[in-house]
Amino acid sequence: MNWRVIIFQVGIFATQWVLMVLGFGILARIIVPLKLFGPGIPFGTYLEAGTKALIALGLSVFWLLLWDRQVRVYFYRNNK
Secondary structure (H helix, E strand, O other), X not given: OOHHHHHHHHHHHHHHHHHHHHHHHHHHHHHOXXXXXXXXXXXXXXXXXXXXXXXXXXXXXXXXXXXXXXXXXXXXXXXX
């Protein structure tokens, strides 16, 4: 059993969970309460929901990019 590999995998797992919980916190406390469009704009609620969904999608893509970089460092570090 290679302890270095196990510690590295646990570190990646913990980092990803911290990033995910942080992202959910950002969504719940900052993004959702924002009022982006006034109530008088036609389809304002739909535009607001779509904008917030795009922000959430951007956070998800950022999280996946970080995860991908961590996995690439782990799997391809000895192949240089």
